[in-house]
Amino acid sequence: MKELIFIPLAGLGHLVSAIEFAKQILNRDEENLSISVLIMKLPLDYGVQNFIQSLNSQPRLKFIDISLDEKTSSGYLNSHETFLYDFIDGHKPRVREYVHNISKTSSCSGFILDMFCTSMIDIANEFNVPSYIYFASNAAFLGLCLHFETLRNEKKLDTSKYMNSDEELWITSFKNLCPTKVVPEHLLDTRLASTMFFDGIRRFKETRGIIVNTFFELESFSLQALSDSKMVPKIYPVGPVVSFEKSGHFRNNLLETQSIIKWLDDQEDSSVVFLCFGSMGSFEAEQIREIATALEHFGHRFLWSLRKSPPKGKIDIPTSYNNYEEVLPEGFLERTKGFGKIIGWAPQVTILSHPSIGGFVSHCGWNSILESVHFGVPIATWPLYAEQQMNAFLLLKELGLAEEIKMDYVVDFEGKHNQVDIVSAQEIEGCLLRLMVKSEENEVRKKVKEMKEKSRVAMEEGGSSYNSLGLLIKDVITNI
Numbered sequence: 001m002k003e004l005i006f007i008p009l010a011g012l013g014h015l016v017s018a019i020e021f022a023k024q025i026l027n028r029d030e031e032n033l034s035i036s037v038l039i040m041k042l043p044l045d046y047g048v049q050n051f052i053q054s055l056n057s058q059p060r061l062k063f064i065d066i067s068l069d070e071k072t073s074s075g076y077l078n079s080h081e082t083f084l085y086d087f088i089d090g091h092k093p094r095v096r097e098y099v100h101n102i103s104k105t106s107s108c109s110g111f112i113l114d115m116f117c118t119s120m121i122d123i124a125n126e127f128n129v130p131s132y133i134y135f136a137s138n139a140a141f142l143g144l145c146l147h148f149e150t151l152r153n154e155k156k157l158d159t160s161k162y163m164n165s166d167e168e169l170w171i172t173s174f175k176n177l178c179p180t181k182v183v184p185e186h187l188l189d190t191r192l193a194s195t196m197f198f199d200g201i202r203r204f205k206e207t208r209g210i211i212v213n214t215f216f217e218l219e220s221f222s223l224q225a226l227s228d229s230k231m232v233p234k235i236y237p238v239g240p241v242v243s244f245e246k247s248g249h250f251r252n253n254l255l256e257t258q259s260i261i262k263w264l265d266d267q268e269d270s271s272v273v274f275l276c277f278g279s280m281g282s283f284e285a286e287q288i289r290e291i292a293t294a295l296e297h298f299g300h301r302f303l304w305s306l307r308k309s310p311p312k313g314k315i316d317i318p319t320s321y322n323n324y325e326e327v328l329p330e331g332f333l334e335r336t337k338g339f340g341k342i343i344g345w346a347p348q349v350t351i352l353s354h355p356s357i358g359g360f361v362s363h364c365g366w367n368s369i370l371e372s373v374h375f376g377v378p379i380a381t382w383p384l385y386a387e388q389q390m391n392a393f394l395l396l397k398e399l400g401l402a403e404e405i406k407m408d409y410v411v412d413f414e415g416k417h418n419q420v421d422i423v424s425a426q427e428i429e430g431c432l433l434r435l436m437v438k439s440e441e442n443e444v445r446k447k448v449k450e451m452k453e454k455s456r457v458a459m460e461e462g463g464s465s466y467n468s469l470g471l472l473i474k475d476v477i478t479n480i
């Protein structure tokens with residue numbers, strides 16, 4: 001038995017998906033491989049500490065905590081803008097030590113690295129084992145990263161000229177021209193963190209393969225463009241890799257979850273709109289009031305995961321409200337109690353899989369999108385940070401799988417902008433009306449249903465992602 005080493009980033013959207021993928025490999029290969037997942041706990045909670053604590057090693061799937069002590073980790077966070085890369089690099093001695101130790105009894109068959117962890121390729125090289133990237137986002141975004149890597153590193157273009165511009169770019173992983181407005185800011189600015197990000201992307205080309213959490217039927221255009229480009233190693237679309245083991249339970253206590261399910265059980269099929277903005281999403285009071293006004297006026301059933309923003313300018317995770325009334329319009333809870341429910345952290349997969357859910361207002365994190373498509377729930381886009389604006393563009397303009405609340409909304413984590421967009425109650429309600437139309441005339445709903453079926457077929461024996469995973473395992477094994 002050979003050991004495959006996973007090095008994920010311990011942010012929720014990355015870690016849960018990587019671990020699920022590790023399980024999928026082991027389900028398919030019962031003879032040759034075991035997996036060790038090396039965990040580097042981030043100093044911020046990011047909603048994952050409970051999840052990490054709930055992980056139990058099994059004979060073929062081990063979780064190895066290689067975290068630095070809290071003081072050292074927090075030191076990285078407080079230091080400067082490149083903290084993430086320094087933090088990851090700071091774990092290199094521990095990875096080296098681990099691989100060295102296992103080499104005494106077994107051998108290592110390769111590294112599967114998060115997109116941010118490419119500096120670990122150095123360690124893989126020291127032990128003469130191959131590296132693969134596990135890309136937790138989509139193929140279109142992969143294409144965008146590679147495009148900008150070429151612009152910046154080869155063509156020496158100053159991409160900061162695209163910041164706040166109305167230009168549209170031709171990028172091969174998109175059918176339409178891509179507005180620079182949906183390109184994440186950290187891909188455009190020329191700060192050190194951005195340079196380091198692209199140094200990491202450049203190293204993708206040194207790997208044996210890039211595993212992408214998508215499926216051919218969803219992103220055939222982008223996947224085809226990537227494989228035509230010959231710029232990258234082999235691409236393995238293996239998705240949707242999503243934990244369907246009701247992943248939300250790790251943050252919710254059972255009673256809360258039961259009460260949510262009970263409430264959903266009492267609603268009609270496809271009648272509830274669910275609002276949830278990922279592990280880091282939250283809004284300021286003014287925006288919350290607009291959402292509340294829209295929901296009240298809309299008058300349909302809603303389930304809203306509402307969490308409190310960290311203090312302005314501070315990068316931290318949203319927390320729970322002790323009392324929702326401190327932020328909602330006066331009397332809102334009373335007036336909407338017959339048709340609405342407000343919760344904190346949501347058991348999202350449980351909720352999306354419930355037949356009463358008819359629409360999902362989402363921040364467009366890629367896992368949320370895959371979960372929603374998998375359960376056939378149409379999305380209303382409200383991207384906040386990371387690559388979510390681009391994901392919204394992909395859903396709205398490239399795939400026709402969503403309705404638009406916003407596409408290029410920018411959240412201001414660092415307090416840099418003087419003014420942050422406020423989306424009005426009218427705009428929100430207008431989109432909800434389109435989203436919740438149930439009839440067959442709703443093109444988006446129809447398309448999402450079709451994609452739901454394709455997403456299932458892709459993972460079944462003989463399906464596109466099933467086959468792709470088979471090829472990957474063969475590559476890993478034959479390379480041993």
Ligand SMILES: O=c1ccn([C@@H]2O[C@H](COP(=O)(O)OP(=O)(O)O[C@H]3O[C@H](CO)[C@@H](O)[C@H](O)[C@H]3O)[C@@H](O)[C@H]2O)c(=O)[nH]1
Nearest residue numbers: 013136137248278279345346348349365366367368386387
């Ligand atoms: O109240 C909540 C909020 C989130 N989740 C789960 O947490 C995960 C969130 O993942 P995702 O939707 O991808 O959002 P982020 O946590 O924001 O993910 C980060 O990682 C993703 C994958 O790279 C990117 O697409 C995102 O932009 C980036 O922010 C999903 O599985 C959700 O089901 C819950 O269960 N309950």
